Amino acid sequence: xINIYFLISSNVHLLDLASSCQTFDEANKLGCNxxxxxxxxxxSISSHQGLYLTNLTYPPTNIINExxxxxxxxxxxxDIYSDEVSQQTANWLRSHYIKNKSLVFMGICTGAxxxxxxxxxxGHKCTTHHSYINKLSEQFSETEVLKDIMFVKSGxxxxxxxxxxxxDLSLDIVEKHYSTQISIAVARDLLxxxxxxxxxxxxxxxIISRNHISPLIHSIEDYxxxxxxxELTVTEIAKMNNISIRHLQRNFKECTGSTISDYINKMKLExxxxxxxxxxxxxxxxxxxxxxxxxSLRKLWKKHYNSLPSEIKKKKV
Numbered sequence: 001x002i003n004i005y006f007l008i009s010s011n012v013h014l015l016d017l018a019s020s021c022q023t024f025d026e027a028n029k030l031g032c033n034x035x036x037x038x039x040x041x042x043x044s045i046s047s048h049q050g051l052y053l054t055n056l057t058y059p060p061t062n063i064i065n066e067x068x069x070x071x072x073x074x075x076x077x078x079d080i081y082s083d084e085v086s087q088q089t090a091n092w093l094r095s096h097y098i099k100n101k102s103l104v105f106m107g108i109c110t111g112a113x114x115x116x117x118x119x120x121x122x123g124h125k126c127t128t129h130h131s132y133i134n135k136l137s138e139q140f141s142e143t144e145v146l147k148d149i150m151f152v153k154s155g156x157x158x159x160x161x162x163x164x165x166x167x168d169l170s171l172d173i174v175e176k177h178y179s180t181q182i183s184i185a186v187a188r189d190l191l192x193x194x195x196x197x198x199x200x201x202x203x204x205x206x207i208i209s210r211n212h213i214s215p216l217i218h219s220i221e222d223y224x225x226x227x228x229x230x231e232l233t234v235t236e237i238a239k240m241n242n243i244s245i246r247h248l249q250r251n252f253k254e255c256t257g258s259t260i261s262d263y264i265n266k267m268k269l270e271x272x273x274x275x276x277x278x279x280x281x282x283x284x285x286x287x288x289x290x291x292x293x294x295x296s297l298r299k300l301w302k303k304h305y306n307s308l309p310s311e312i313k314k315k316k317v
Contacts, residue, residue, distance in 0.1 A: 001033045001034070001035050002033065002034050002035070002066060002067065002068065002177060003034075003035050003037065003063070003064055003067040003068070004024055004034055004035065004036050004037065004067065004068045004069075004070065005037045005039050005059075005060075005063070005067065005068070005069045005070065006020075006021060006036065006037065006038050006039065006070050006072055007039055007040070007059070007069060007070060007071050007072060007089060007093070007111075007114075008038060008039065008040045008045050008053060008056060008072055009040065009045070009071075009072070009074050009081065009085065009086050009089060009114065010042070010045055010046065010074065010083060010085060010086070011046070011047070011048045011074040011075045011077075012045055012047050012048060012053070012072050012073070012074050013047070013048050013049075013072070013073045013074060013075060013109070013110075013163075014047050014048070014049050014051060015163045016072055016073035016108045016109050016111070016162070016163055016166060017072045017073075017108075019108075019163045019164065019166040019167045019170070020070060020072075020106075020108060020166045020167065020169075020170045021036060022167075022190065023166075023167050023170035023171060023174065023186060023190065024036060024170060024174070026186045026189050026190060027174045027178070027182065027186050029189075030182050030185055030186060030189075031178075031182070032174065032177070032178050032182065037057060038053070038056050038057060039056060039057045039058065039059045039060070040053075040056040040057075040058075040059070040085070040089075041058065041059060041085045041088045041089055041092070042056070042085050043055070043056060044056065048074065048075035059089070059092050063096060063100065063103060065100065065102040065103070066102050066103070066104075067103055067104070068103070068104040068105075068106060068173070069093065069096065069103060069104070069105050069106065070106045070107075070108060070111070071093070071105070071106065071107045071108065071111030071112075071114040071115055072108055072111055073108045073109035073110040073111045073162075074110055074111075074114075075110075076110050076113075076131075076132055076135075080110060080113050081113055081114045081117050086114065086117070087117075089114065089118075090114060090117040090118040091118070093105065093114070093115065093118035093120060094118040094119050094120070097118065097119070097120050101156060102156075103156060104156050104157075104158060104173075105120050105156060105157050105158070106157075106158040106159070106160075106169070107126070107128070107157075107158070107159045107160070108159075108160055108162075108166045108169075109128055109129045109132075109160065109161060109162050109163075109165075109166070110128060110129065110132060111159075112126055112127070112128040112136055112159045113128070113132075113136060113139070115157065115159070116136065116139060116140040116143065120157055121140050121142070121143035121157065121159075122140070122142040122143060123142065123143070124143055124144070124154040124155060124157045125143070125144045125145075125146055125152050125154040126143055126144070126145055126146070126152050126154060126157065126159040127145065127146045127147075127149050127150075127151065127152045127159050127160065127161060128145070128159060128160075128161065129161050129162045130147070130148065130161065133145055133147050149161075150165045150168050150169070151165055151166075151168060151169040151172070153169075153172075158173075164192075167187075167190065167192060171183045171186060171187055171192075174186055209221065209255075209256040209257070209258060209263065212255040212256065214251065214255045216241065216243075216251065217251060217252055217255040217256065219241070220237060220241065220248075220252065220260075221256070221263075223237070223240075224237075224260075224263065224264060224267065225267065228264050228267040228268060228271075228289075228290065229268070229271075229288070229289055229290035230290060231290070232264055234248065234249065234260050234261070237260065248260070265300055265304075266304075268289040268290060268291070268297075268300070269300060269301065269304055269305075271288075271289045272285045272286065272288070272289045272297055272301075272309065273309075273312065275288055275289070276309055276312050277312060282294055282297065282298070282309045282310055285297065285309070286298075297309060
């Protein structure tokens with residue numbers, strides 16, 4: 001049995017707590033043996049969303065070896081984790097970090113700030129939500145804060161970005177404790193489209209391009225996201241939407257910052273990158289995302305990543 005302690009502080013974000021909690025709970029349904037504890041130095045906590053959590057357990061004095069302590073995220077404020085309960089929590093974390101190196105300390109999103117206040121981040125690499133990267137780096141100069149990455153495992157200190165990244169890190173833990181098959185099954189039960197790896201960017205190309213308000217271009221992006229593996233042409237897309245090719249190309253570039261051709265290629269690259277990380281060969285990945293030849297994938301990959309797809313497991317790209 002592996003004990004997991006969810007450390008809950010004031011102003012806790014419900015989804016950041018639930019994401020990891022649900023992952024381990026689903027793993028238990030598939031035969032894993034995690035015992036979940038919900039602890040706090042306060043019997044009741046008001047969440048950031050206004051829901052009160054009550055009957056929380058007081059943090060234990062002794063913790064069994066190999067346990068995991070998860071600092072759940074709280075709503076960010078300049079003085080985050082400066083209240084009396086949080087200071088007491090940081091002291092508790094620090095004492096267990098010093099005396100038991102078999103424990104894993106995990107910070108979800110802004111939970112990294114609590115680990116930092118406990119001195120746990122010192123000498124480690126870490127990450128957090130992309131909105132707070134610079135703030136974390138400024139406050140804790142003795143740690144290396146990594147940008148645009150889903151999660152980091154540095155020794156016995158694990159940190160992740162936001163809600164879905166916490167699921168990815170939790171799935172990685174399940175895989176380590178049990179098996180890849182169980183981890184994939186849990187992801188499927190959670191309706192997670194795909195597991196993201198540690199080095200995957202926090203914001204995908206698909207999300208970046210959506211920062212506009214054009215219904216037409218959003219509709220076209222939706223269509224491309226479904227059909228990018230086929231032989232899409234600008235002429236076909238323009239005809240489907242009853243607009244001229246010139247008008248389509250101009251509007252698409254203005255809204256997304258990318259040409260349609262580049263947008264489709266980025267979608268292919270992102271999908272191929274994921275497939276190769278999952279163990280699919282470069283040749284099969286190329287065919288899977290719609291290239292007629294693997295050489296086409298290699299050429300585009302070289303242009304975009306300045307490396308070759310075969311190097312993906314040797315070098316994080």
